[in-house]
Amino acid sequence: MPTDGPVVNVHVLFFAKSRELARTPRSEVDVPAQIVASELLEQLVARFDLTSIRDNLILAHNETYIENLSDKIHFKEGDELAIIPPLSGG
Numbered sequence: 001m002p003t004d005g006p007v008v009n010v011h012v013l014f015f016a017k018s019r020e021l022a023r024t025p026r027s028e029v030d031v032p033a034q035i036v037a038s039e040l041l042e043q044l045v046a047r048f049d050l051t052s053i054r055d056n057l058i059l060a061h062n063e064t065y066i067e068n069l070s071d072k073i074h075f076k077e078g079d080e081l082a083i084i085p086p087l088s089g090g
Contacts, residue, residue, distance in 0.1 A: 006033045008077045012044070017085040018057065022048040031075055038069040044083060058084040 012027045019025050029047070031040060037059060045054045059066040060082040061073055075081075 007031065008033050008075050008079070010075055010077075010079045010081050013080065013082045014048070015082065015084050017053055018048070018050055018083045021050050021053065022083075031081075033075050034072055035075075036069075037066045037071050037073055040073060040081075041069060048083075050083070053085050056086040058086075060084060 007030045009028055009030050012029055014022045014025055014027075027048070029044075031043075041054070041057065041059060045051055045057075050057065061075075062080050063082070066073065
C-alpha cells in the first residue's frame with residue numbers, strides 16, 4: 001500500500017454482506033495515517049473482494065460515519081474502521 005507518510009495498524013469490522021464477501025468478521029490492516037476516504041475505500045474493496053457492493057458501502061471511523069469520500073481521514077494506531085453495506089428495510 002503506497003504511502004508518503006507514517007503507517008498505522010487499524011481494526012476493520014465487516015457487517016452483513018461485507019462480512020460474507022470478506023469471509024471474516026474483522027481484520028487488522030496497515031493504512032496510511034492520513035488518507036482520502038475514497039482512496040481507502042478502493043484499497044479495502046480490492047483487498048477484501050468487495051467489488052460487488054463497492055458503490056453501496058458506508059465507512060465509519062471510530063463509530064462516526066464518513067459522509068464525504070473526498071474527506072481526509074486521520075488514523076491513529078488501533079483505530080476502528082467499520083465497513084457497512086446497505087441496510088435492507090421498508
